[in-house]
Amino acid sequence: MPVFDLATTPLRDLNQALHGVAAGANDTAFEVLNPRGQHAVAVGIDGPVTVTVRGSVGYYCAGMNDGGIVTVQGSAGPGVAQNMMAGTVVIEGDASQYAGATGRGGLLVIKGNAASRCGISMKGIDIVVHGSIGHMSAFMGQSGSLVVLGDAGEALGDSLYEAKLFVRGSVKSLGADCIEKPMRPEHLEHLALLLDRAGVTDARPEEFRRYGSARQLYSFNIDNADAY
Amino acid sequence: MTYQNPPMPPRKSATFDDHTMAEIRRAAATGIYDIRGGGTKRKLPHLDDLLFLGASMSRYPLEGYRETCGTGVTLGTRFAKKPIALKIPITIAGMSFGSLSANAKEALGRGATLAGTSTTTGDGGMTDEERGHSEILVYQYLPSRYGMNPRDLRRADAIEVVVGQGAKPGGGGMLLGQKISDRVAAMRDLPKGIDQRSACRHPDWTGPDDLKIKIGELREITDWEKPIYVKVGGARPYYDTALAVKAGADVVVLDGMQGGTAATQDVFIEHVGQPTLACIRPAVQALQDLGLHRTVQLVISGGIRSGADVAKAIALGADAVSIGTAALVAIGDNDPAYEEEYRKLGSTAGAYDDWHEGRDPAGITTQDPELMARLDPVRAGRRLANYLKVMTLEAQTIARACGHNHLHNLEPEDLVALTLEAAAMARVPLAGTDWYPGKAGF
Numbered sequence: 001m002p003v004f005d006l007a008t009t010p011l012r013d014l015n016q017a018l019h020g021v022a023a024g025a026n027d028t029a030f031e032v033l034n035p036r037g038q039h040a041v042a043v044g045i046d047g048p049v050t051v052t053v054r055g056s057v058g059y060y061c062a063g064m065n066d067g068g069i070v071t072v073q074g075s076a077g078p079g080v081a082q083n084m085m086a087g088t089v090v091i092e093g094d095a096s097q098y099a100g101a102t103g104r105g106g107l108l109v110i111k112g113n114a115a116s117r118c119g120i121s122m123k124g125i126d127i128v129v130h131g132s133i134g135h136m137s138a139f140m141g142q143s144g145s146l147v148v149l150g151d152a153g154e155a156l157g158d159s160l161y162e163a164k165l166f167v168r169g170s171v172k173s174l175g176a177d178c179i180e181k182p183m184r185p186e187h188l189e190h191l192a193l194l195l196d197r198a199g200v201t202d203a204r205p206e207e208f209r210r211y212g213s214a215r216q217l218y219s220f221n222i223d224n225a226d227a228y
Numbered sequence: 229m230t231y232q233n234p235p236m237p238p239r240k241s242a243t244f245d246d247h248t249m250a251e252i253r254r255a256a257a258t259g260i261y262d263i264r265g266g267g268t269k270r271k272l273p274h275l276d277d278l279l280f281l282g283a284s285m286s287r288y289p290l291e292g293y294r295e296t297c298g299t300g301v302t303l304g305t306r307f308a309k310k311p312i313a314l315k316i317p318i319t320i321a322g323m324s325f326g327s328l329s330a331n332a333k334e335a336l337g338r339g340a341t342l343a344g345t346s347t348t349t350g351d352g353g354m355t356d357e358e359r360g361h362s363e364i365l366v367y368q369y370l371p372s373r374y375g376m377n378p379r380d381l382r383r384a385d386a387i388e389v390v391v392g393q394g395a396k397p398g399g400g401g402m403l404l405g406q407k408i409s410d411r412v413a414a415m416r417d418l419p420k421g422i423d424q425r426s427a428c429r430h431p432d433w434t435g436p437d438d439l440k441i442k443i444g445e446l447r448e449i450t451d452w453e454k455p456i457y458v459k460v461g462g463a464r465p466y467y468d469t470a471l472a473v474k475a476g477a478d479v480v481v482l483d484g485m486q487g488g489t490a491a492t493q494d495v496f497i498e499h500v501g502q503p504t505l506a507c508i509r510p511a512v513q514a515l516q517d518l519g520l521h522r523t524v525q526l527v528i529s530g531g532i533r534s535g536a537d538v539a540k541a542i543a544l545g546a547d548a549v550s551i552g553t554a555a556l557v558a559i560g561d562n563d564p565a566y567e568e569e570y571r572k573l574g575s576t577a578g579a580y581d582d583w584h585e586g587r588d589p590a591g592i593t594t595q596d597p598e599l600m601a602r603l604d605p606v607r608a609g610r611r612l613a614n615y616l617k618v619m620t621l622e623a624q625t626i627a628r629a630c631g632h633n634h635l636h637n638l639e640p641e642d643l644v645a646l647t648l649e650a651a652a653m654a655r656v657p658l659a660g661t662d663w664y665p666g667k668a669g670f
Contacts, residue, residue, distance in 0.1 A: 015448045039441050044378055044449030060432070060445040064378040079432040083376055098432040102373040104417070120431040121373060123417040140427060142417045162419060218422040219405060220260065 007034035018045050042070050062089045081108045084125055100127045109198045119146045122163050128198035138163055147194050149203050157211050165211040166191050177217045183210045262494040265583030267395050267486045272503040275540045277650030278643050282629045290628040297624040298634035301548050303525045304455020304478040312386055315344025316620045321529050321552035322368045324350025326403050326412040327490030330357050332592040334605035335559045337361035339612025351401040353415045354380040372426035374416040388457040394487030394530040397461025397501045401426035402491045406586040409595040439475040457481050462502040466510035473518055479525045482511050486531030488553040491584035504530035506653040512545030535622020543638035558615040559608035560590045
């Protein structure tokens, strides 16, 4: 198992090694020591590698991940797993703002809380937060699912397109054009699958409420001027 | 006795002119602001207000056709492992697939490649046609991140982080439902047919300190190979340039308010931002103050139309220029050959700007398959290449006349201004004087 101690090894070496893993390689499990809040740890992974980061990271950890499995045994700074394409990213602590921003695929699991704008502009990623999320989460969310076992802050799902939002706790307020929607059997089934993929065993789909787009802002309408 | 006015021609108000009154009526009738494409239509101080002095007793000209005048420029020499070498200092600006047809994007790629320069993606992501026909392709990193993916990031030749554009500094993209076809919708992960409004701020960074970290991430993802540009609209050019440099840009792209857009509010196009002419010198000053002029390259865009404009922008300190609207005209936009159809759309060739409606008779700003088919990308690409070559020859002609063996040897001292405004903005003397407004000692 390749081990990179970022206290003594440049970050560049780690990312270059991750990008250099050939298809079909055997040695695909990486360990990262002493990240000490460094930015851009394990970014641009483009294959099925496994990375275990022992400590907390700064901005954009696992950014643009495309197939890797990244576990952070600590907390993550802003933009963790931004624009993820595929794979899994697990944050065992808390995540700062913009977690999973613009993600197009894969699964992001945050075992603590996530700050504001979690899932902003999400485009297909699935995000499961064990704790609570901050304000303006899923802003302009286009597709994918955001599952929150705790509470959601103000203006959840503002200007939402077709992302699906599931919250077990309270929602401080909904953003423009975001409404509560009925939980139908297909949603319960979808949510059960997500909870299972994220390893959640202490929550049942029936405990959640579903939120989505009212689709009132999809087309320009002069009577909606106060919402634009 | 009654007084009668003698016959007088009717007098219209300068404040309430025909266009102003027509716009008031349009607003009253529809209840919504005017949305259109293109750049500002008002008259502004511009590069036309400058003149070259040419050689004389104190300067030797170079012989045209015999003595060479270099035109090449390399972009991205600051940090990137693989800077971009262009044969000419004129690039094709970012325009999206979605706002433009696939044939138009292909034509831009073909034309740029024939001329030895780069073209640029836009808000809709990168298409295979565009990549395939563009030898040098710059991939825009926009707030919307539509279609953004690491594969395209790596197969690009440079990355342009878009903070703003001249037509609408502070505004996001706009693509109305008529142009959201199945393919456009799929590339953007959006429902078909909606009125799409892109974000105006990036979703995962705020301000230059964050941008520095974001650029660091992009460099790590691409193994420090790609030049990274930062594009800003003409708002606060001195500080915008300085902050882009601080954030780690290899290249600053500065787009003045004559720069075009696929669609936005007319009030935004006409009333926000600064003219291109007013932006160049402050940006160059910022680079000079930082000791990085010519190390961080400056690309100027917004109303560049001719080799004279190219030469003037470079003389003021730019390393290269970029064209958008002019490139579209070269491939057929607003062609009088379609006059009858423009009239049916309530416009005329030369004025057609309803690019957002997707009914472009020239097949450029549309996703309608029948209209798109009117544009032959091979022929249109050839036309663009011709135009780029003419601009380059024109710029060389001027540079030789000023005694320079490379376009980059042009300098502000080669220029004078025709108006006080242009003298103040370009910081070159008013013609016939050795003074410009703001110059110390007067």
